[in-house]
Amino acid sequence: MVPVLRQGGAVAATSHRLSAMKYLAAIVVVVCCMMQSRAAVLPEDEAEIMYHLYDGGGVEVDGPALLVRKGLFDTMSVSVGYYRDSISGASPDVILGGSKYSDSRDELSAGIEYLYGNSLMNLGFASSDESDYEADTISLGVSHEVFGGLTTVSMGYVSGSDTVSRSDNASFGDDNLTEADIDRNQYQLGLSQVLTPTLIVSVNYEAITDDGFLNNPYRSVILQGGLVAERYPGTRTSQALALQAKKHWLNRSASHFGYRFFTDTWEIQAHTIDLGYTSYVGSRLLADIYYRFYDQSAASFYSNNFEQELNFMARDKELSSYTSNTLGVKFTYRLFEESKYGLHGGDLGFIYEYMKYDYDDYSGVTDISNFNASPYSFDASTLQLYFSVRY
């Protein structure tokens, strides 16, 4: 086992892709040695359709989403999904660079889960298309229950290949490109553990490496009173570690706690805290209320106003120092549970979130002559309406 642990440590210390692959392979060996417990369960056959809306910060995004899942041969479950974002408006940092005001994003996805012995494996594909951004993703994962079903270990790998361009086909970047690529690799490791008959906890770790053109081809920085195209490093490696806990209370309710620590090679550090409470109300209604706190520090090459030219310069508000608070409510109404019309159940769902973003060092101006305005803040709302049936 010692070489395995040494390899795991090397991955945590470096972002080298090959080392990370060895690390994952080592973990796979460990898990494969543990095939001794009861089998996992395939997800339920289900179809879900949703309408979503985001409105805030000068941007409105809405569209439908669809997910259909069906079991095959008792050991397989296949799923297909469609997701659309119709975008209008633009955030201030993009307006400053003169961006367009509408776009749409279509994502198609497909997945298959396969139950083999005691393991549940999954393979997924997703393809996303915008006028100025294409992304293809393939994902692999495996989860396994051990220790009498009290422990579930999981791991995953995601490979992404993105292409960035401008919708007006103009060239961008130092090399005057009309198209640029990004390669993305994600390595995931998870563990959930039942601690008591009413308490379950989980730990998830994920490392992500990006390599390519990582900045926005429209966005500019303010340099000595003028506008200059932003310049990002060509690589980024991030690590995130999340802890979650769920506690069931005997009055038909449960509470949730989550914390995530994030760090990356751009020197961003972030803390996320999630708190939630879920309760049955009567025989058909399920109500959730949750709160999310998020705080991050700025990237090392971010500035609201650069006084001198640097190798890397960014004025993306997502790379600045800021805090956000989110409060959400969710209601799920059980339309029926008994078999009806050949279906085994149906739900109607409503989710509303209020979000507030407060930036420390981002002025949010759209006019360069006023770049030293007071720090920007905005609030936003999201709405989801969905209908699902099980069959």
Add this chain to the structure above:
Amino acid sequence: MRLIRLCVVSILFMLLGACGHFPLEPWVAPYEREYLADEIMSFSRDPLANKYRQHVYDTREGARGAGIASGGGCGCN
């Protein structure tokens, strides 16, 4: 980095414990798992809604990962 390494090693030791190398027995019997099986105890209830929620955060925050998001693209402006 040391914290991350420590967590990975700790997880591996927990896995070994689960393998039976340590004298641990499952302490929650199957008949005691009624509450654990309740849908409100799931970390991933309503996958489509969760995916959307994570997408909203990912496109507006510098942090990412260790969640449930998948797929690429931005859908932001």
